[in-house]
Amino acid sequence: MDRPFKLSVRDDGIYLTVEPEGELVLSDVVALLKEKQIEDYDGQLVARAVQERTGESVKIAERKTDLDRPAKMEIRISEDGLSCSMKLTPPLGKLPLPSPEDIERFLRDHGVVEGFKADVIRALASGSHLNQWVEVARGREVVHGKDAAIVYKVDLQRLKPKETQEGKRVDMKDLGTVINVLKGQELAEKTPPVPGQDGMTVMGKPIKAQAPKDKNLPAGSGTEMSEDRMHLYAAQDGHLSIKDGKLCVLPLFEVKGDVDYGVGNIQFVGPVMVRGSVREGFSVKAGGDLFVDGVVEGAHLSCEGNMVIKVGVRGTGKALLEAKGDVSCAYIDQAHVRAGGDVRVSEAIMHSQVSARGSVIVQGSKKGQIVGGRVQAGIEVVCETLGSEMGTKTEVVVGVPPELMEERRRIVESLKDLKAKMGDVNTNLGYLKKLEERDLLDDQKRALMVRLTRAKFQLQGQISVLEKRMAAIEAEVESSKASGRVRVKGTCHNGVVVSIRGMNYIVRSDQKFVSFAVEEGEIRIKPFDY
Template sequence: MKVQVKVSQDAMEAHMIVSAEPNEEISKEDLLSQLKSHGVVYGIMEDAIENIVKSKIFDKPVLVAVGKKPVDGKDGQIVIIKPEQTEDGQSIADKGKIDLRELPARMRTIVKAGQTVAEIIPPTEGEEGRNVLGRVLKPKVGKPPQLKLGRNVRLIEDGKKVVAAVDGILIAATDGTIDVNEVLNVQGDVDYSTGNIDFPGEVRIKGDVKPGFTVKAKGDVVVGGVVEAATVVSFEGSVSALGIKGREKGIVKAKEEVRAKFVENAVVEAGKAVIVDGPITNSQIKAGEKVIAKGSKGVIVGGTISAGFYVEAEEIGSELGVSTHVEVGVEPEERERMKVLKAQLELDRENLSKLVAVYKTLKEIMDRNQGKLPPDKIELFRKVGQSMINLRNNIELAERELEEIQRRMREKYMFAKVIARRVLHPGVEICIFDKRYYNDKSLQKVLLVLEDEQVRVGGYSGDSEV
């Protein structure tokens, strides 16, 4: 018997060629001994050896050993964690009708402070290999991920996770940089390409906010163009825009201020001030402190203007006598509460009057029947009496609240005023606190204040507050 063992150049395979007489006896142990004598000690295929012996495979190369290739380590990864809910607050899995204005918002990843935005998966070392000669083959170790911490993010859990330090929009760049931006920048218009916006920071829009769209932000909203028949809300900051065209749709609202170059057919509300560098036309304006139309074109024509302390414009009303209503001396919310209380008092007093009439009728029946009522009237009598007690209590509480609001407002807004820097036109109704004045003629440079429980009209020669 003659045995040849051939090891491949990379020592990852070994072949055996056995030469023997047809009737010559060979054994598995002999062949294994031959492999060992040639240095082949790993990956031996004993089934192949047995097959040579059993089937008498002679003078042919047979693969009898195979090495194990090393498994290189995997490179580390940065895995961005997508929230289960999108900017619009809907679950990604939600089904049903889809508003096309909401679709682009689902592409923006909005995160909260403390939220995990990425996980760092470390590289692996890989697995060692071995050739048929028993030599260990080292794998390539994986490379660590290229992580670059940008703004408003930090590492936790020994560098295994990245969390947001603030509320904002998650931005993951191709170079491995992770940012959370507190400002959402829109390079063009808010339309179907951007969708509605609901952002926990500041929003800056270069273009317009198109009709029917909504922009809501925790911080300031700055619109380079026009807000047109759209809704724009700043929950904790201010709103500024080139102009506001309401077309009797949508609303612009801010906790602090609303500023624009013009306001037309719009609803605007501000916790502090509405300041317009131009005309305010046919609009519903509410401000906790003041409303000012600045400049030579700063006129207020039509609509209702409500402010806590101060309303000022170059002109109020128009030569055509357009109905214009101006209210100062009560916060818009307080005024609304007073209206509700007055309406509720009127309704409660009317209902109480009706119940008193029913009660008297039942009492007359009792008097005629020696203090007794028919069985079907006893429960009614009890309910009427209880309802009268409840209504009297409600009326008393409402009267107290109304008196308290009026007292507080008198003290707080005793210096409230309305100023027409050039002209107060006929057709303008002025309300300071609860006193009204209707102007029926053109007046030049007017200052209106509350004095001795009356609206006093005087001359104006001062400077604007802004």
């Protein structure tokens, strides 16, 4: 910080000027006088100047030319060698300040050769920053290279268990076990390495930049790289896995043991293989086939393909199995099963609700029994034993697939609603067209007419789509009327209710090796191989 006083040397003597503002004690002035080797000064004048602080120059000593000294230059260099600072003490007497060339020469003589700050050096030479340390040279900072980096576009961390609505417990069933990816989805991106730049100290010593390290994309099986090898994509639908540090996309998701709290619910875009059982309360959803080696308890299973359960379903009234294709298992006990194809069971269907668009076949063992509950099939039901000696209520329905009739009902309701809306639109359009013919349409009514015309086209499109679907359903219903039968190779017990194409038949006494089929408008009993 600048002192609030200064000494000046004139031809007739040495003068002291004390500014009115700023902190000052007499000892500060005396110290400067001694530093400048000025001894024959008038102490009384010095004390008065400090006390009065008028800002005027006061002669305090005679000038002695032998005390004139040149300016003093001092430098210091930082430990890392990147900065050089200078302190310039002005000359005493009539000697001039050093020129910029003098200052630079002084720096070079002391080993400073790099990064001169010309503007600061010129300022020093002009009298600025005197008696202060200022940076006069700055070396070149080293810029270390940046390593190549891999940016993952998918979350490789297993998703955290989700909190329940109460926010106090975590849902251990939803562990995010499966990371689904689709063909063409970007998995990772490589950021190339950035080379570094060497630095230089003010003394001219080079500082070597750290060389960057390159990395390769973690391409494993089921993945592919872009031509520039900077992007990694999934080559197929599947689930993401890491093997030996590489990303792999596997088309089959395999659970080595049971689906339970250690695994959580599973939802996968492709086929799923469960080597153990599926425990109660858990769900497995597969975008392809679904295989279970063990037992399915009160769980929810669904798949877009076929479902194969090696042991069986012990549903306790809670299990729900849905497959777009066939369902195959050893037994079904107290479960709801829906199949877009056939249901094939080797041992028994017990007290369950089973629906198949194709056939329900319970054969492959001596038992082959359907007992209790309701079994529905679009084509036929085949089993070894139907019902039980105890007369357990058992219902078998064949003919039109029930889900088809439900879809037909929904379409009928939708068409009724859409056609009612179409009627309203046509009525309003007719009224507006009459106004148009009489040139009575204002801007508001004309805008309404445009909106109604657009709505009419939209309704026509929706109605057309539903009518085409309805025609397809009607054709399928008509073709299914020619099929539909129930075949029992062993015994059909008393009390069984057989429904074919909407007609019911109650079995009044045990029958063996029989078929139930529609003939001449009624259900009749025929031989098994009919």
